[in-house]
Amino acid sequence: MKKSLVAGVIAAACVTVTTVGLGATPASADPNDCPKKYVCVWDNSNYEGRFVFVPGTERPNVGEYMNDRTTALSNRTGSHVCFYQNSNGKGSLLARVGPGDSRPNVGPTANDRISSWKAC
Numbered sequence: 001m002k003k004s005l006v007a008g009v010i011a012a013a014c015v016t017v018t019t020v021g022l023g024a025t026p027a028s029a030d031p032n033d034c035p036k037k038y039v040c041v042w043d044n045s046n047y048e049g050r051f052v053f054v055p056g057t058e059r060p061n062v063g064e065y066m067n068d069r070t071t072a073l074s075n076r077t078g079s080h081v082c083f084y085q086n087s088n089g090k091g092s093l094l095a096r097v098g099p100g101d102s103r104p105n106v107g108p109t110a111n112d113r114i115s116s117w118k119a120c
């Protein structure tokens with residue numbers, strides 16, 4: 001009796017874990033998944049889809065994998081960070097995000113245009 005109860009509890013725990021796995025998106029869905037002192041960007045709104053997590057406040061070129069794809073972002077650094085249209089902080093300033101702030105959607109002006117960022 002006791003043994004089967006333990007088995008039942010373990011089975012229930014496994015079911016719970018499976019449900020969480022299916023409920024979550026494959027990549028991420030929470031700006032706090034971005035580690036402290038990192039800047040993180042995601043392809044889709046609400047922190048979903050492909051992503052790049054970068055330590056520090058500088059990224060002169062986000063790279064081909066994420067170039068012109070960013071739709072959501074999180075700034076977990078202690079500085080304001082500015083996001084630019086071109087590499088090396090050139091082109092239009094598309095977004096300025098305060099320390100600890102995040103954007104589930106950067107909006108139509110900045111969407112799918114960010115190529116670099118730096119503290120500002």
Ligand SMILES: [Ca+2]
Nearest residue numbers: 043069070071
């Ligand atoms: Ca996108």
